Amino acid sequence: METQFLAGDKNVEPDIISYTTVINALARNGRKNAAKRAEDILYRMSSLSKEGRLTAKPDTMTWNTVLNIYSFRNIENSSRKCEQVINRMETNAKPDTCTFNYVLSAYANSCEDNAIEKAESLLERMEKMYMSGDESVKPDITTYNTLLKVYVNNGIVHSLRKVEKL
Numbered sequence: 001m002e003t004q005f006l007a008g009d010k011n012v013e014p015d016i017i018s019y020t021t022v023i024n025a026l027a028r029n030g031r032k033n034a035a036k037r038a039e040d041i042l043y044r045m046s047s048l049s050k051e052g053r054l055t056a057k058p059d060t061m062t063w064n065t066v067l068n069i070y071s072f073r074n075i076e077n078s079s080r081k082c083e084q085v086i087n088r089m090e091t092n093a094k095p096d097t098c099t100f101n102y103v104l105s106a107y108a109n110s111c112e113d114n115a116i117e118k119a120e121s122l123l124e125r126m127e128k129m130y131m132s133g134d135e136s137v138k139p140d141i142t143t144y145n146t147l148l149k150v151y152v153n154n155g156i157v158h159s160l161r162k163v164e165k166l
Contacts, residue, residue, distance in 0.1 A: 015055040019045050020062045027069045035069040035078075039085065042066050046092055060096055063089040067102035071109065079103070079110040079118070096136045100126045101143055108149040119150040 001014045019041055026038040042058055049057035067085055070078040082103045089095060100122060107119040129137045 013053075013055060016045070016057060016059060016062065019056060019058070020065065023062060023065050027065055030073070035066070035073060035075055035081070038066050038069055039081070042085075043088075046088075049092075058093060060089075060093045060099065063093050064096075064098050064102060067099060067106075071102040071105035074109070079106040079112060079115065082106040083118075094136065097126075097138060097140055097143065100137060101140075101146055104143065104146040104150065108146055108153050111153055115150055115154050119147055123147055 001012045001018060004012045005014060023038045023041055026034040026041075042062060045056045045058045045062065063085065067082055069075075070081045070085070075081070086095060086099060086103055089099065103122055104119055107115040107122070112118075123139065123143065126137050126139055126143070130139065
C-alpha cells in the first residue's frame with residue numbers, strides 16, 4: 001500500500017486502520033522480532049502524521065497495541081521499552097487505564113530490582129491524574145491485581161502490609 005501510494009495511487013493511502021491492523025497482526029504472530037517491527041511501524045505513523053498525513057496518526061489503541069506486545073511477551077528489557085513507548089506516547093496521544101495496565105504488566109513480568117518502586121510510582125501517577133479529573137485513567141481491578149502480581153513476582157514477602165493495604 002505504501003509503495004503504491006508513494007508511486008501516485010491516491011486510492012490506496014494507508015491510514016490508521018491499515019497500520020493498526022498490521023501492528024495487531026504482529027502482536028498476534030508471536031515472532032521474535034514482532035515487537036520491534038510493531039514499534040517501527042508505530043513511530044513511522046507518528047512521523048508521517050507530523051509531516052501532514054493525519055490519516056496515519058496513531059491513536060491510543062495503536063500505542064496500546066505495541067505496549068501489549070512488550071508487556072505480555074518474554075522480551076528482554078520489555079519494561080524499559082514500555083517506559084520509552086509511554087513517554088513518547090504522551091506527546092502524541094492520550095494514555096488511558098489500559099495503557100498504564102500494560103506498563104504495570106511489563107513490571108510484573110520483568111523481575112527487575114526496582115520493578116516494585118516503578119510500579120508503585122506509576123500507580124501514584126495514575127491516581128493523581130484520576131483525582132485531577134481524568135476519568136480515562138481511573139485505576140480498575142486489573143490495575144490493582146497487576147500491582148499485586150508485581151509484588152508476588154518480585155518477592156515482597158517482607159511487605160505484606162503493602163499487599164493488605166492495596
